Amino acid sequence: MEISDVISVEDVILDLKPEGKTRLLKELAVHAARRTGCPAGEIASVLSTREKLGSTGLGQGVAIPHAKMPGLQRPYGAFVRLTAPCPFEAIDDRDVDLVVLLLLPEASPQEHLNVLAKIARRLRDAEVVARLRRVDNATTAHRLLTTDQPPTITAAA
Template sequence: MDICDVISVEDVVLDLKSEGKTRLLKDLAVLASRRIGIQAGEIVSVLSAREKLGSTGLGLGVAIPHAKMRGLTRPFGLFARLDAPCPFEAIDGQAVDLVVLLLMPEASPQEHLNVLARIARLLRDGEAVAGLRKAADAESLHRLLTEGKNRQAAVA
């Protein structure tokens, strides 16, 4: 499964406003809820439970909040570029401005880890991250996500 199978161009959000980590997770849950038909409150609940285990802020301005969801039949991802960096309790203490929400079906643990690993690998690529921060629109950003996936596949 590739990143483009999980994040569609409709699931790329630019200039999302955020007033902190809790509000950001709620806003992402509302956006995801509209696309997958699961109540936003349920999504916030699983994301919050995951964050209690340790922040999903990877550092360098990137976070990948993720969780397994009961009732989800296929993986779902949403990419958000924030209008301003948001405190996220990242491992390096830096605020985040690039966020990938990843929701996976409960019954697919290996698939969950594979998709999460691909996204994390892409977001550690400084050139790819710089491009994502500069992309003019959702289509361009989505194309960079896909190209990043191809570049990573060639390396792996």
């Protein structure tokens, strides 16, 4: 399973402005609910429960909130770039500005879990992260996340 199997261009959100971690997770849940048909409240609940186990903030301004979702038939993901960094209790105590939401079916096979590892590896690439912070459209951001050869991009004016 590839990242592009989980995150579509329609699930790339640039310049979201949440008011803190809790609000960010709720906004992600609302978006995911529209795309998956799962109730937003349940999505927010599983994400919150997962965060209580330990922050999914990886450091360097990146977080990958993820959880297994009852009733979900296939993995779902979304990429969000925030307008300003948001406190997220990340491992390095740095606020987060790049977020990838990943929801997995309850009985996820190993291939579903492998996509989480692929996303984490992709977001450890300093060049990819720097480009994601400058990208000016969802299509280019999607390509940066899903291909090994990132396209040349231009910064927003």
